[in-house]
Structure formats: structure tokens, C-alpha cells
Amino acid sequence: EADIYQTPRYLVIGTGKKITLECSQTMGHDKMYWYQQDPGMELHLIHYSYGVNSTEKGDLSSESTVSRIRTEHFPLTLESARPSHTSQYLCASSEFIPDRKNYGYTFGSGTRLTVV
Amino acid sequence: KNQVEQSPQSLIILEGKNCTLQCNYTVSPFSNLRWYKQDTGRGPVSLTIMTFSENTKSNGRYTATLDADTKQSSLHITASQLSDSASYICVVSDRGSTLGRLYFGRGTQLTVWP
Numbered sequence: 644e645a646d647i648y649q650t651p652r653y654l655v656i657g658t659g660k661k662i663t664l665e666c667s668q669t670m671g672h673d674k675m676y677w678y679q680q681d682p683g684m685e686l687h688l689i690h691y692s693y694g695v696n697s698t699e700k701g702d703l704s705s706e707s708t709v710s711r712i713r714t715e716h717f718p719l720t721l722e723s724a725r726p727s728h729t730s731q732y733l734c735a736s737s738e739f740i741p742d743r744k745n746y747g748y749t750f751g752s753g754t755r756l757t758v759v
Numbered sequence: 760k761n762q763v764e765q766s767p768q769s770l771i772i773l774e775g776k777n778c779t780l781q782c783n784y785t786v787s788p789f790s791n792l793r794w795y796k797q798d799t800g801r802g803p804v805s806l807t808i809m810t811f812s813e814n815t816k817s818n819g820r821y822t823a824t825l826d827a828d829t830k831q832s833s834l835h836i837t838a839s840q841l842s843d844s845a846s847y848i849c850v851v852s853d854r855g856s857t858l859g860r861l862y863f864g865r866g867t868q869l870t871v872w873p
Contacts, residue, residue, distance in 0.1 A: 652800075685763075685848075685863040686803075733802050743808065745791050745852070748861070750802030 646670070649734050649751035656724055656758055664719045664754045666734035674746070675717040678733040679703060680753075686733065692717055724758045731755050761786040765849050765864035773872055776839055780867045782832040782849030790854040794823050794834045797846045797866065806834070806847075839871045 647668040656662055668675065673694040678686040678701075688701030692711040706728070707721050717736075721728055734751040763784045772778050784792070791810045795803035807816040807823040809832070816823045820837045836843055846866035853860050 647802075683768075683865060683868075685865045686861075687863075688861075731800075735802070743810075745808060745810065747808075748793075748805065750804070752801050755800065 647734060647736055647749050647751040649754050651754060652752065653755045658725055658758055660724050662721050662724055664732055666717045666751060667715050668736045669715065670736060671714060672736035672738045674737045676735045677709060677719050678735065680731045680733055690719065726758045729756060729758050761862050763849055763851050763862050763864035765867050767867060769868040771870045771872060772839055774839060774841060777837050778839060780834045780847050782864060784830050784851045786851040786853050786862050788854040789827060790852040792825055792832050793850040795848040795850060797848055803848055841871050841873060844869060844871045
């Protein structure tokens with residue numbers, strides 16, 4: 644079944660640790676995104692990719708980095724986690740739907756990161 | 760400034776009742792407006808998407824309306840169920856960019872009580 648998977652679902656980690664949040668999709672979508680969401684707040688785009696070897700920073704400044712070596716895989720890395728990085732991180736992918744003349748988006752279930 | 764404002768911020772209703780959530784936006788140029796349902800600890804799931812020429816769209820017990828002239832949308836939920844408890848997010852997309860930039864509202868937190 645086509646879907647988008649994020650691991651881990653929950654992560655509690657100490658300050659200064661390096662972490663990688665995994666995101667994989669089985670739909671063959673070229674465009675992928677990382678959003679950050681705090682409780683009761685809107686989603687903010689932190690990274691996006693148009694395809695393999697393409698990565699761009701989003702609207703919200705983030706100390707994280709991403710890579711896109713394979714179409715299906717879009718991991719996010721924090722070299723040195725800090726308490727200010729505590730948040731929910733959502734991965735998404737999109738495809739153009741010709742009869743709708745719009746992009747359809749699919750979101751993962753998210754990773755809830757807590758840095759202590 | 761492109762913005763999406765939702766009201767109310769939170770809402771509590773009894774099971775079986777109807778409710779209407781509001782969304783006002785200032786995004787321009789306008790491409791489409793989407794309503795998403797986000798369960799606690801999960802990612803958003805699409806309910807409806809409407810373009811400029813569409814003023815109503817239904818998905819089961821969910822009916823969305825769009826007034827592109829006043830830049831307002833509403834999501835009406837009929838005969839609410841306990842499983843409707845979630846955050847409902849209004850998302851507006853602009854035109855003119857390959858990315859199809861999305862602007863998110865903060866959501867309305869709906870709680871359905873038995």
C-alpha cells in the first residue's frame with residue numbers, strides 16, 4: 644500500500660546528541676517536505692526537495708539538515724540537539740494531479756522529539 | 760502578508776450535533792483551499808480541496824464551502840461522532856510557484872462529548 648512512513652514516532656534524547664529522523668515514501672513522489680509543528684500552532688516548512696540531489700531550506704530557519712540520495716528517502720538530521728529543537732516533525736510528499744490541476748499532499752504520522 | 764485565520768480556536772459539542780468551523784485568508788494569488796483533519800499525534804489527512812471556481816465540496820459528513828470574493832471558507836460537520844474529535848486545519852495554496860506554496864492555519868480543536 645502506498646504511504647509515507649516516519650520513524651521513530653517518539654524520541655527523547657539528551658542535549659548535544661546527533662539524531663536522524665527517517666522519512667520514506669512508497670508512492671514515487673518527486674517532491675518531499677519537512678514541517679515543524681508546535682502544539683496549537685501552524686505547520687512551518689523547514690526543508691523541501693524537488694527530487695534526488697535537490698534540497699532547499701523552507702520558510703522557518705532550522706539548524707537541521709536534509710539529504711535526498713534516493714527518491715523514496717528524505718532523512719532529517721540534527722548534529723547537536725538542543726531543548727529548543729523539541730517539537731513535532733512532519734514529513735510529507737506531493738504529486739501533481741492533472742484532473743485537479745493541483746498537487747495532492749500526503750503526510751506522515753510525525754516524530755515527536757523531546758530534547759532534555 | 761499571506762495569512763490564514765481560523766475560528767473558533769476550540770469547540771466542544773455533543774455527539775450527534777452539527778458544527779461549523781470558519782477560515783478567513785488573505786493569500787494572494789489564490790490557487791486552492793484545503794481542509795485537513797489531524798488527530799492528536801498524527802499527520803494531517805485531507806478532507807476536501809476546492810479551487811477558485813468551486814464553492815462547495817462534500818466528503819461524507821463533511822461539507823466545505825468557499826467564497827473566493829470574501830476570502831472565506833467554512834467546514835460543516837453533520838451528525839458529529841466521537842471520532843470527529845481532532846484538529847481541523849485550513850490550508851491555502853498560492854499560484855505561480857512550482858512548489859505550490861501552502862499556508863496553514865492554526866487549526867480548530869474540536870472535541871465531541873458523548
